[in-house]
Amino acid sequence: MLYSFYLYYRHYCVYHEAFNHGRVAKDLRGDQKLISGLLFSMKSFCQKINPKDLGPNALGNPFRSYSTPEYKLHYFESLSGYKLLFMTDPSVPLLRELLSFIYGSLVVEQIIKNPTFDIGERLTGHPLAPAFSKALNDCVQATPFFASLPQ
Amino acid sequence: MYTLYINNRHGSLVYQKDFLSDVKLTANDRIRLASTFHGLSAIAAQISPVNTSKRLPFGFLQTTGISLIEAEGFRIQCFETLTGLKFFAVASSTFPAVILDSFLKQVYEVYTDYVLKNPFHDIDMPIRCELFDRAVENLFNSIKGLG
Numbered sequence: 001m002l003y004s005f006y007l008y009y010r011h012y013c014v015y016h017e018a019f020n021h022g023r024v025a026k027d028l029r030g031d032q033k034l035i036s037g038l039l040f041s042m043k044s045f046c047q048k049i050n051p052k053d054l055g056p057n058a059l060g061n062p063f064r065s066y067s068t069p070e071y072k073l074h075y076f077e078s079l080s081g082y083k084l085l086f087m088t089d090p091s092v093p094l095l096r097e098l099l100s101f102i103y104g105s106l107v108v109e110q111i112i113k114n115p116t117f118d119i120g121e122r123l124t125g126h127p128l129a130p131a132f133s134k135a136l137n138d139c140v141q142a143t144p145f146f147a148s149l150p151q
Numbered sequence: 152m153y154t155l156y157i158n159n160r161h162g163s164l165v166y167q168k169d170f171l172s173d174v175k176l177t178a179n180d181r182i183r184l185a186s187t188f189h190g191l192s193a194i195a196a197q198i199s200p201v202n203t204s205k206r207l208p209f210g211f212l213q214t215t216g217i218s219l220i221e222a223e224g225f226r227i228q229c230f231e232t233l234t235g236l237k238f239f240a241v242a243s244s245t246f247p248a249v250i251l252d253s254f255l256k257q258v259y260e261v262y263t264d265y266v267l268k269n270p271f272h273d274i275d276m277p278i279r280c281e282l283f284d285r286a287v288e289n290l291f292n293s294i295k296g297l298g
Contacts, residue, residue, distance in 0.1 A: 003200035018200075031198050038194045045187045046222045051153040051174050051241055062223035068192075068215055070199045087200045094221065150201075 001089040001150050002140055003071060007107065007123065008083040011036050015123040017133060019140065020147060039075070039083065042066070065094055076100055080119075082107060089150035098143065106135050152242040152251070152294075153225070155258065155287065156181070159275045160235025162189030166278040170291050188239065192216035192229070219248075230255035236262075250294055261286040 007015035013032040046063040065074045067090045074086040076099035084099045084107070110132055111117055123129050140146055153174055157166040164185035176184070196215035207213070212233060220227040221244070228251045229239035238255045265283040266272050272280065 034194055034198050038191060038198070041187055041191055042220075045184060045191065046220070048176075048180065049184050049227070049241060050222070051171070051225055051243075060223075062225075064221045064223065066191075066195065066217050066220040068195050068199065068217055069213060070196075070201050070215060073195075089201075090218075 001092075001148055002143075002146050003087040003089075005136065005140070006032070006035065006083075006085045006087075008036060008039070008085070009120045010081050011040070012122075014121070015129070015132070017136065035085075039063075039085075064096060074099060076103060078103055088145065089148075091148075091150065092145045098139075102136065102139060106132060106139065110135065152240060152246055152254075152291070154241045155291075156185050156188075156237075156239050156241075157258075157262070157278070158185050158189055158237040158239070161275065162186050163275075165276065166283075168284075168287055170295075188217075188227075188229075189237065192231075192237070228252065228255065230259065232259060238262075254290060254294055257290050258287060261290065 002019045004016065004018045006013055013036065016028065016032065042063050043061045046061070050062055060079065061075075061077045063075055063077075065072060067073070069090065072088050072090045072092060074088065074092075074095040076084045076096060078084075082103065084103055086095055086099065088095070111123065111128055112119065114128055117123075117126065117128060123132065153169065153171050155166075155168045155170070156164060159165045162185070164182050167181050167185070193216065195217050199215065214231040214233070216229065216231050216237070218229050218231070220229075224244060225241055226244050226246075227239055227241050228248065229237055230252065231237050236259075238258055240251060240255060242251055261283060262278075265286055266278050266280055267274075269280055269282075272278065
């Protein structure tokens, strides 16, 4: 079961979409800030606790996903600072390929390459948002776990 | 498998053991990492997109913190007890999840046997107990070949 999708640029959320009538967030802004903080600490936590020392010049973020008994968060970070994440039920396997596909062929192709869009601009409310939302929905609805019942 | 950590219910580190000598972290780093994990776990429970477990009968018995972190090359598996203790271990990503899970539960078992029944141990204080040390070591040796 897929619950929601978030797109972050650096530390703020530029786009959010909920699927399958997940919990209606009482305070979406607050939640988005919590997630951004969580991802930030998760990155330094994972870099620090990593048993294989990658050295101070290690590039990128080792964090991939975490799960709790209630849900699982899948994470993909591009080097340009865009972060994509999915929240699903815990039984879904790692969705890294799907996230990297969405980044490569939807976010980059449709949004970032568009001359009317400035890097870092909020996508929610932007004229490009409806087309992106449709493409995103087409993409995720084709996956087998989209509406599968949580175990 | 690299390291085992035990957090008390307030999020401070009470026990930590390295199984391989190539982990290079200072004592301060470990205390900080353990508390960070506690905080991450608490926030993760708050931003949950579902709130099913609270509605179920006995739903309050369901823990809501992080149970697994997957990262490049390693992962962290956590077993949270109903009393709020967190047993978590850092292992390589190829280590079988089932074995790690049962290892954490067995550590809880020896914790109840050798730490809680120790009259000189204060609850929520760091664990200094040779019998527990040895029991954990034995547990690790019994699963070492499987990883």
